[in-house]
Amino acid sequence: MDFYKIPSQKLAGQVREDPALLDEIFAMLSHFHNEVEDLNIFILFDPENIQKEMTFLKEKIAKGKSLSLAGVPVSLEDNICTENIATTCGSKMLSTYKPPFNSWASEKLQEAGAILAGKTNLEEFGVGCRGNSSFYGAAKNPWDQQRIAGKGAAAAVSTLMLPLSIATDTIGELRQAASYCGVIGFRPTYGRVSRRGVIEYASSMAQLGIISRKTSDLAAALEIISGPDPQDPTSLKGEVPSYRASLQNEEKVFKIAVPDNWDQAPGMEKDVKECFLEQLHNLTAGRVQVEYIPLRYFHKAYLAAAVISAAEAFSNLANYDGVRFGYRGEGKSLQDMYIKSRSEGFSSKLKQFLTFGALVSSGKHYEDYFLKSQRMRTRIKNELADCLERYDLLLTPTTPFTAPLAKPDTEPDQLADPALFYTAAASLAGLPALTFPLYTSVKRPAGLQFMGKAGDEASLLQISALLEERGISLSFPNPGSIK
Amino acid sequence: MPEMETVVGLEVHVELITGTKLFCGCSTAFGADPNTNVCPVCLGLPGGTLPVLNKRAAEFTIKAAQALNCKISEMLTFDRKNYFYADLPKGYQISQFFYPMGTNGDVEINIDGETKRIGIQQIHLEEDTGKLLHIGTIISSPSSRVDFNRAGVPLIEIVTKPDIRSAEEARLFLQRLRSILRYLEISDCKMEEGSMRCDANISIRVKGGDNLGDKTELKNMNSFRSVYKGIEFEVARQKQVIKEGGMVAPETRHWDESKGITKAMRSKFVSADYRCFPDPNLPPLDITKEWLETIKAELPELPAARFKRFLLEYQLPVYDAEVLTNSKELSDFYEVTLTYFNDPKTVSNWVMGELLRLLNAASLEIEKCNIRPEALAKLLKMIDKNTISGKIAKTVFEEMFESGEDPEVIVKQRGLVQISDENALEDIIFQVLENNPKSVEDYHKGKKKAMGHLVGQVMKETKGKANPQKVNEILKNKLDN
Numbered sequence: 012m013d014f015y016k017i018p019s020q021k022l023a024g025q026v027r028e029d030p031a032l033l034d035e036i037f038a039m040l041s042h043f044h045n046e047v048e049d050l051n052i053f054i055l056f057d058p059e060n061i062q063k064e065m066t067f068l069k070e071k072i073a074k075g076k077s078l079s080l081a082g083v084p085v086s087l088e089d090n091i092c093t094e095n096i097a098t099t100c101g102s103k104m105l106s107t108y109k110p111p112f113n114s115w116a117s118e119k120l121q122e123a124g125a126i127l128a129g130k131t132n133l134e135e136f137g138v139g140c141r142g143n144s145s146f147y148g149a150a151k152n153p154w155d156q157q158r159i160a161g162k163g164a165a166a167a168v169s170t171l172m173l174p175l176s177i178a179t180d181t182i183g184e185l186r187q188a189a190s191y192c193g194v195i196g197f198r199p200t201y202g203r204v205s206r207r208g209v210i211e212y213a214s215s216m217a218q219l220g221i222i223s224r225k226t227s228d229l230a231a232a233l234e235i236i237s238g239p240d241p242q243d244p245t246s247l248k249g250e251v252p253s254y255r256a257s258l259q260n261e262e263k264v265f266k267i268a269v270p271d272n273w274d275q276a277p278g279m280e281k282d283v284k285e286c287f288l289e290q291l292h293n294l295t296a297g298r299v300q301v302e303y304i305p306l307r308y309f310h311k312a313y314l315a316a317a318v319i320s321a322a323e324a325f326s327n328l329a330n331y332d333g334v335r336f337g338y339r340g341e342g343k344s345l346q347d348m349y350i351k352s353r354s355e356g357f358s359s360k361l362k363q364f365l366t367f368g369a370l371v372s373s374g375k376h377y378e379d380y381f382l383k384s385q386r387m388r389t390r391i392k393n394e395l396a397d398c399l400e401r402y403d404l405l406l407t408p409t410t411p412f413t414a415p416l417a418k419p420d421t422e423p424d425q426l427a428d429p430a431l432f433y434t435a436a437a438s439l440a441g442l443p444a445l446t447f448p449l450y451t452s453v454k455r456p457a458g459l460q461f462m463g464k465a466g467d468e469a470s471l472l473q474i475s476a477l478l479e480e481r482g483i484s485l486s487f488p489n490p491g492s493i494k
Numbered sequence: 495m496p497e498m499e500t501v502v503g504l505e506v507h508v509e510l511i512t513g514t515k516l517f518c519g520c521s522t523a524f525g526a527d528p529n530t531n532v533c534p535v536c537l538g539l540p541g542g543t544l545p546v547l548n549k550r551a552a553e554f555t556i557k558a559a560q561a562l563n564c565k566i567s568e569m570l571t572f573d574r575k576n577y578f579y580a581d582l583p584k585g586y587q588i589s590q591f592f593y594p595m596g597t598n599g600d601v602e603i604n605i606d607g608e609t610k611r612i613g614i615q616q617i618h619l620e621e622d623t624g625k626l627l628h629i630g631t632i633i634s635s636p637s638s639r640v641d642f643n644r645a646g647v648p649l650i651e652i653v654t655k656p657d658i659r660s661a662e663e664a665r666l667f668l669q670r671l672r673s674i675l676r677y678l679e680i681s682d683c684k685m686e687e688g689s690m691r692c693d694a695n696i697s698i699r700v701k702g703g704d705n706l707g708d709k710t711e712l713k714n715m716n717s718f719r720s721v722y723k724g725i726e727f728e729v730a731r732q733k734q735v736i737k738e739g740g741m742v743a744p745e746t747r748h749w750d751e752s753k754g755i756t757k758a759m760r761s762k763f764v765s766a767d768y769r770c771f772p773d774p775n776l777p778p779l780d781i782t783k784e785w786l787e788t789i790k791a792e793l794p795e796l797p798a799a800r801f802k803r804f805l806l807e808y809q810l811p812v813y814d815a816e817v818l819t820n821s822k823e824l825s826d827f828y829e830v831t832l833t834y835f836n837d838p839k840t841v842s843n844w845v846m847g848e849l850l851r852l853l854n855a856a857s858l859e860i861e862k863c864n865i866r867p868e869a870l871a872k873l874l875k876m877i878d879k880n881t882i883s884g885k886i887a888k889t890v891f892e893e894m895f896e897s898g899e900d901p902e903v904i905v906k907q908r909g910l911v912q913i914s915d916e917n918a919l920e921d922i923i924f925q926v927l928e929n930n931p932k933s934v935e936d937y938h939k940g941k942k943k944a945m946g947h948l949v950g951q952v953m954k955e956t957k958g959k960a961n962p963q964k965v966n967e968i969l970k971n972k973l974d975n
């Protein structure tokens with residue numbers, strides 16, 4: 012059976028009917044894993060654990076539990092805590108860390124009957140998107156192995172191995188990876204999904220997001236992992252709307268705004284630009300109206316986000332001191348131990364980023380960098396709120412370019428990476444955003460990024476479904492041909 | 495040399511008795527085995543650091559701010575104070591840097607018969623750190639261990655304005671502060687257990703003029719006495735430095751209790767740049783008027799008000815009113831006793847005299863005392879009705895203190911009822927006169943002192959139970975006729 016062709020909910024229904032299907036799913040996962048091994052998608056793929064979960068699931072099905080994702084294999088990024096299962100954040104620092112607790116997301120998925128297929132590779136602590144900082148090496152792009160995937164999570168879905176992956180989106184890393192790998196990437200409103208048990212580096216922006224190939228899968232997973240969590244003070248209160256039901260709305264007219272200077276990103280690729288224009292043209296029909304609007308601050312978002320995220324990261328990652336957990340460098344004094352632990356436990360890329368964070372939040376530069384960036388953040392937030400009062404969605408490319416070539420880690424990174432040019436604004440403003448795959452003429456994927464009002468995930472799902480229906484999608488690479 | 499004055503500002507840290515920590519559900523109990531009251535949040539484990547505010551701690555802080563007459567912030571916000579130390583699990587402390595809960599308050603102290611206001615610059619809520627454990631000193635210990643039980647315990651920091659002018663004022667301020675916080679029932683303020691800690695910023699200046707040197711920060715004072723002695727010493731030291739033509743260096747100094755001196759501390763991490771910024775995990779909360787009013791309505795009568803009331807309502811001397819109202823429990827005890835036996839001065843004498851004497855001797859808190867107010871009142875009534883003498887009552891009181899037994903039972907069991915029966919007394923007095931002819935003779939010679947000896951003999955015969963007034967009367971009668 013070609014499991015990857017079946018919508019997750021249908022698959023779950025079949026598993027509930029016939030739990031023996033789980034054995035086939037297991038066989039398929041093992042097969043796929045062999046096929047894609049070179050892509051370095053997983054930091055942990057543990058067949059024993061998968062079997063254990065499946066046995067447990069069979070018992071639950073026998074007890075007649077209603078499990079909306081029964082048997083659906085889902086991966087978690089390796090910065091999402093799984094009880095007693097290694098959670099490394101792609102760092103030497105945590106290469107032996109096994110959290111004594113589960114994250115909200117892993118709990119919810121388990122309750123819904125999903126199978127933890129593995130822990131996916133990521134940039135160290137989820138910082139950046141250049142494929143040069145994971146302790147386990149970069150995840151490769153299934154479309155071109157010379158290029159980066161951005162995240163193992165996106166590659167896993169792109170290869171058809173998994174229908175769904177859960178990963179973090181801080182300044183847009185998830186959306187970029189999805190764009191690079193030709194899949195749907197979704198970032199909910201800030202606070203929609205609890206951050207409990209997520210090892211994130213910038214708390215004011217980090218959100219758990221979903222990568223999928225089908226809008227319906229995305230909606231089903233979003234319903235599972237959304238919801239108010241009293242243990243996350245930033246978690247949104249109130250009922251979670253029925254996202255699956257929202258997909259039934261086929262009447263809705265979309266008023267979409269595009270910033271008139273949408274093509275001003277540094278390093279904009281010609282193919283991406285052409286492809287975006289072409290799609291814009293195709294899009295404007297029937298229920299979709301597109302208008303260009305001026306935005307004053309949008310293009311500064313990635314600069315502000317770089318400063319704020321680095322300042323927060325310096326603080327968020329201050330608990331890695333070798334005292335209580337993680338890598339410890341031996342030192343003669345406490346300070347010596349700190350220096351050795353952090354020097355040896357973190358990659359040079361991460362240290363560069365943290366140093367930047369220490370600098371911009373220092374007494375000397377606080378005003379000029381940190382405060383200025385926070386003020387810019389407020390302006391961007393207001394600008395987007397204004398725009399989204401008049402339009403349902405704001406549309407841009409997801410990234411200025413298609414998946415870049417893997418870079419040696421000796422090459423210095425830009426502190427504000429232009430790859431984040433389009434994605435940073437939604438992160439700063441806490442808005443939901445979705446990237447929908449495009450296929451450029453250079454035979455590599457790019458993405459359309461839609462941003463919605465805070466709390467309005469439904470519109471994003473609806474536009475995604477509409478594009479899917481119109482066939483503005485792409486044929487995925489045959490998993491068999493990956494090698 | 496012009497007249498000099500001492501300028502002291504205090505920074506007081508007080509642990510709140512919320513039962514659970516500031517941002518997690520761990521117990522705040524003192525004295526548990528190391529690292530038993532901990533969880534992923536207060537240990538700063540990766541993925542486990544989302545803080546959930548303990549609302550009680552916020553309310554306690556608001557209470558304290560109200561009691562200290564502070565202006566209260568409109569928003570409840572928290573910031574991160576970033577620094578590395580082994581007792582700080584997250585690498586940052588969650589505190590209120592930008593918007594402290596309360597600002598610009600004051601506390602009244604009574605010094606030399608006058609009332610003085612000590613300004614409160616601010617009061618804010620923050621989390622405590624863990625504790626480093628060493629074998630011997632930090633230098634000689636082969637290793638350091640860390641106990642995180644205390645990490646995350648809610649702490650309020652109270653910073654005074656530099657209004658304090660002497661070690662005695664500092665001591666009085668601290669006592670009054672402790673008294674207020676204990677009235678509020680938000681902290682037990684035990685300096686010895688570290689639930690109240692005090693640092694002092696000390697400098698010297700020409701009276702009313704500019705500072706003559708930098709201020710020093712004095713740490714490690716673990717009792718009210720050491721705060722007093724530490725400041726005294728440091729002030730004298732600074733005066734000496736200035737007298738010798740030197741300048742006081744800005745530094746942190748340690749109070750060495752055993753040697754009775756202050757010492758400059760060596761500090762490795764000199765520059766303190768805490769990179770404070772609002773904690774993104776804790777969105778600001780509105781402090782609404784309604785919330786403030788609800789909390790205010792729960793405020794108990796505070797020591798200053800109770801002191802004034804005791805003066806007026808019970809006509810007590812200033813000293814009595816001050817000692818009694820210094821402790822909420824003691825003054826509660828006093829007032830409950832009055833509801834059973836309404837003689838304010840007598841009750842005050844007993845509470846301040848016998849009761850405090852026994853409590854101090856046994857190092858006991860009033861709450862743990864065996865004697866309850868009803869029992870004390872019963873005892874006082876027995877004196878009032880001449881059932882027992884005042885002297886016997888003191889013995890009974892001691893026994894009540896030991897055993898918690900009812901005074902009537904003690905008096906009955908031990909046969910301590912006062913002998914007031916005239917016939918019985920006359921018999922005993924007759925015997926005493928028989929046996930002491932010398933004294934009788936002395937009396938008749940005009941030595942009135944002899945009377946005292948004879949009374950003493952009667953009391954001895956009756957084991958102190960004779961009604962002394964009656965004994966006097968009968969004796970006088972017999973001797974004079």
Ligand SMILES: [Zn+2]
Nearest residue numbers: 518520533536
């Ligand atoms: Zn805890």
